[in-house]
Amino acid sequence: MQEVIIATKNAGKAREFERMFKPLGYEVKTLLDYPDFHDVEETGSTFEENAILKAEAVSEAFGRMVIADDSGLIIDALGGKPGIYSARYAGEEKNDQKNMEKVLDELESIPDHKRQARFYCALAIAAPGKTTVTVAGTCEGHILREKRGTNGFGYDPIFFTEEKNKAMAELMPEEKSQISHRAHALKKLEELLPSFVTGAENS
């Protein structure tokens, strides 16, 4: 089986990529398999810039094809926040529960019809000697008034998808992998993958 390295330390993302790559014939490795690998600073001002920073840093270190995901939640009533700061919205320690509480507090006075939001995912693919490419996907919905469901990660319990008529955290993993921002972005990346394989991916 071919191996693909995803430059992430986020266990929720890692699970979703494992599920989505399996039918494509790729075994997923992430930075959770290489816990000593340093954190790549996300100093970009867009999702795409941060995805490129992560993919290129890890690709250079491993000499291999690497994919990185930079993603987040964009809430219209908050002028696009938390956006690229989604992981650390309530503080440096990256706490999903505190992030959701902060969003719910900030939206308390916002009526139901003004709670539109979307998840955004930029994927960057980098390989030695190749020009890095990015693709993106989105998933539309709105922010609930309280948490629902226990699946997924991040803001999934407060994000309602009209497409499934459920909170994201109420979806089975295979359902989220049909409609998510990450799934839509990966669909676009799929056809580019073969041209990035370096040969070192065959395990």
Ligand SMILES: O=c1[nH]c(=O)c2ncn([C@@H]3O[C@H](COP(=O)(O)OP(=O)(O)OP(=O)(O)O)[C@@H](O)[C@H]3O)c2[nH]1
């Ligand atoms: O409910 C959610 N469902 C999702 O499907 C989702 N995708 C992204 N997010 C949020 O956006 C941050 C990414 O920030 P991010 O791209 O910097 O990743 P991260 O710092 O968690 O890990 P890494 O990949 O950088 O190692 C995450 O932590 C989450 O808060 C999501 N929330």
Ligand SMILES: [Mg+2]
């Ligand atoms: Mg990050």
